[in-house]
Amino acid sequence: xxxxxxxxxxxxxxxxxxxxxxxxxxxxxxxxxxxxxxxxxxxxxxxxxxxxxxxxxxxxxxxxxxxxxxxxxxxxxxxxxxxxxxxxxxxx
Numbered sequence: 495x496x497x498x499x500x501x502x503x504x505x506x507x508x509x510x511x512x513x514x515x516x517x518x519x520x521x522x523x524x525x526x527x528x529x530x531x532x533x534x535x536x537x538x539x540x541x542x543x544x545x546x547x548x549x550x551x552x553x554x555x556x557x558x559x560x561x562x563x564x565x566x567x568x569x570x571x572x573x574x575x576x577x578x579x580x581x582x583x584x585x586x
């Protein structure tokens with residue numbers, strides 16, 4: 495441990511600030527309460543530090559990457575699941 499933070503995190507939480515900030519923070523707090531090492535940018539990037547570099551380093555030091563899908567997609571995803579459709583994530 496360095497400065498009270500784990501060398502490797504169990505979970506990196508990536509989320510869209512506009513749609514999912516409150517949910518992602520609550521998820522991170524819940525996981526931390528369960529004893530997991532969690533990296534979420536809300537807590538871990540100090541002011542005046544290179545944001546992208548910090549994220550790149552955190553991803554490199556994380557075992558699991560959690561991507562929180564925005565709520566505005568939930569109804570469509572739920573319907574696709576109900577209809578047994580294959581869901582294919584696409585990165586733009």
